[in-house]
Amino acid sequence: MTGKRYSTATAVALICAATVLAAPGTAFASPARPTSPATPTDPRPRTDKALEEVRKDIDKLYHDAGVATDAYNAAEEKADQQSEQIVKLAKDIAKGQAKLKKLKARAGAAARAQYRGGGMPDEAQLMLSDNPGRFLDGAGRLRQGQKATKGMLTELERTQEDLRIYAEDATARWKKLEANRKAKAASKKKIKKKIAAAEKLESTLEKKERERLRKLEEAAALKKQSAWVSSGALKDVDGKASPQGKKAIEFATAQIGKPYVWGAEGPGSYDCSGLTSKAWSAAGRGIPRTSQEQWKQLPRVDVKNMRPGDLIIYHSDASHVGMYLGDGAIVHAPRPGRDVTIAGAGSMKILGVVRPDK
Structure with missing residues (x-):
């Protein structure tokens, strides 16, 4: 059942990847921009430009919360x-x-x-x-x-x-x-x-605006994934998962759909490093609890040599981590308000790759 779930999830990721590969130079059209964006109290709906600013603000707030979460987990x-x-x-x-x-x-x-x-x-x-x-x-x-x-x-x-x-x-x-x-x-x-600041900012949006915001998030992620794939980063990546790596993947993909909760290590919810540490623990390999310590302590490998089960560390401060599934996809716990899901491995700024079972 779990294997089937992983196959289905990977298939979804492959469809996205195929779209990206088929159109590496896809341009994202800029929407019409009025002279001034709508304010939260303005009855007019926000423009995509205004929503994009909201998206960036929310991303930054959740990123800062992620850094603090790593510090909390470490303490x-x-x-x-x-x-x-x-x-x-x-x-x-x-x-x-x-x-x-x-x-x-x-x-x-x-x-x-x-x-x-x-x-x-x-x-x-x-x-x-x-x-x-x-x-x-x-x-x-x-x-x-x-x-x-x-x-x-x-x-x-x-x-x-x-x-x-x-x-x-x-x-x-x-x-x-x-x-x-x-x-x-x-x-x-x-x-x-x-998190409260991010939620407050998001609460000012109308239902349709929240839906558009999510689409903007997806578009931004797809754009980054497209650029990453087009760079040839996946050209030589063909590693096979180790037996322990397969077990870790099986555990991680079985958590898809469970909510992100900071500091959580399962079984009902996870934060990003809580998911990866528990997945590798289930595979019989104990690893550090936080993404920053995973980056510091685990053996590093080049992106071209990565294989399914490896952990991809994101952002310059190593504040996020996902597990590589193969085919340019990861499974990860994104942020508060989102569930464990499949995403493009290049949809965020990659710091490096580490291998728990090297």
């Missing part, structure tokens, strides 16, 4: 890691304290035994013995006891030092955790602000 991932490390340190501290308690109990027992012997050191008591056999037997036990006592004191000191280091490390990690929580809160605030 969340770090906070999760630091929380796990703090829990581990707490367990280590608890073990160390239990060990220290036992060592102190042993040291106390040794001190009490010495007190019961009149406070006289074992060496002195042994020297005063008038029994040669007892003296020789005691000398052996004394050496063993001294060695054990020295070892116990060394272990006691080492345990105390370990506890001191654990405590300092836990304090430092707690401070970092708090800093990441603040960064996460700041990013969350920025995301909500940018």
